[in-house]
Amino acid sequence: MRRKPLNTASRSKLSKYAKPLASLAILLADAGSRLERRFWKKKLFAALAPMLEGRSDTTLMQTLDHLYNTNYRAYDELAFAIENTVESPELGQEEDILLLAAPVLAWSTYNIPSGKIEEATVAEFTALLQKNVLSDHAHLVLTNMLFSPDQLPESYTAAAELARQLGQAAIDRVKVRIDTENLPATQSFLSDVRYLIGAISVPAGQPAFKWQVEAHSNGTLLSKEEVLVNWRLTGGQALQKIMPGCLLELMLPNGLYNACREAEKEARAYSVRASAAFLESALDVPTQKIHASVGAFVDRGEIEEYRIGFSVEGNSDIVHGVVWPLIGEEYGNEPDPVYEKDIESEPDNPVIRSKIEALLKEVGIRQIKVLEERFPLEYCEDCGSPLYPNPEGELLHAELPEDSELPNSMHLH
Ligand SMILES: [Zn+2]
Incomplete structure (x- = not known):
């Protein structure tokens, strides 16, 4: 991987x-x-x-x-x-530990909430995860916090420390309360990911998740998809209460790194869909008139991310943009499927590129330009926001026209 x-x-x-x-x-x-x-x-x-x-x-x-x-x-x-x-820190012989994350994709033209969760709500999420996602052997301790990506542990040792702390609490059957005052501020995006974080302890060697143990009457195991459907139904209602005004999509809870990677991958398509819907309403322009320019952004000879610049027919200003980072095994350049990998050729990743094109078509955008040139990772010098390509291949700052109906509480970066 x-x-x-x-x-x-x-x-x-x-x-x-x-x-x-x-x-x-x-x-x-x-x-x-x-x-x-x-x-x-x-x-x-x-x-x-x-x-x-x-x-x-x-x-x-x-x-x-x-x-x-x-x-x-x-x-x-x-x-x-x-x-x-x-x-999975080793905390004695009897219990296995797993640091758990339950990701939720969210989009809203207002701020997407993060931070402290009330006691009663923590108890509700714990019970719902226990009932719908975890095996009866697992004991879950959730933190009292909805994490934004900026607030996740930023190093391996910080994550390991959190796993030990939460894991020990799961073994001891006590609650964990995080001091939410001193956490990094959350940047505001149109669509983003939030995480419930906790740890489970299971007696050594026992199954941790429903899909490992729960069977239908004919003896086949419950699939991950079925577990996810149940979690979306019940967890979705509970999360909606603490994330008002947001459109939510819950992802499968799993070990921290796996859950985060899957959520980051899904978040990209989610953000393209959110952008199309947002542009249609904010600019009052049908998606057929929106133009998408897709460019590959390269660092040290390898593709780091794609960026999609949105403009409106007849004007090459960028009104909005989406960054599509390559994640996990997708990272870098894809070997040419026909010829041997030619290191002299332009970096390319045809699978991801066509995935982006297909998604843009799916959301109703017909005018798509995939740019041939490769771009450096450039950002706005004032605000740090990424620059997006327009149909002419210029890198521009995304800015909505002044007469658009943008709620005051949001900015586009
Ligand atoms: Zn700027």
Whole structure:
């Protein structure tokens, strides 16, 4: 599984702490049998646990970055091992722990709420997740907070600390209250993701989720889709109460990293749909008259994201834009399906590109221009907002015309 590489100097010499970690990941990636894999995996997990308890983010990042450029399979093994170790800290022999996230996609022309959740509502969400998503063996402790992406733990060690704190609370059957006063402010977007975060403890080796254990009368297991339908129905009503004025789409609760990645992927299409609906109402222009310009944005020779600039027929000003970041295994350039990968050619990612085009058509936009040139990742120098391409391939700031009906409480960045 491909993840986004990091931005540190990639070919710097490995520190004395990073070297043994990189070697273990390479040995694991080269293992020739399950027996050997298990052996190296155990050693790797044992090496990671104390690093995550210390302040070793720099070492972890340096090792990942080095492997990304030198041994991709080992990089993948290490990234997975770190995420698993973060989410499931070892807190004794009897209980297994998982740091859990329940993502919700939201869009609103007003502010999308985040922050503190009342006691009674925390209890309601806990009961609903327990009933609809988790196995009867699992005990869930949720935090009293609706997290925005800016408020999620920003490093592996911070996430590991949260997992230990919540995991211990789940074992001890006590509540966890987060001090919501000092959290980073949430940037305001037209559409965004919010997360309920908690931890579950299950007796070692027992199933954690409904889809692992709950069967229909004919003996087949409940699918993840069925679990999601039930969660959307019940959790959706409860979330709507604390997120008034928002259109919501609940995603499947799961381990933190998996849930976040899936939510980030879904959020992109969600945001294109939200934008089309928003432009239609704010500008009073039918979607047939909206023009979408799609450009690939490149950093260090690899595609980082696509940006979609929206303009109105007959005018090349950008009225709104959407960033479509590449996530996980999508990151970078796709090898040419017909020819061998040609490193001299322009970076491209045809699968994602056609996915964006299909989605724009689906929401009723007919005038779509996919730009040939590759763009640098440019932002507005004043407000940091991304610049979007117009049909002529110029990078512009998104600005709604002055007579549009934009609610005061929102800005477009
Ligand atoms: Zn600006």
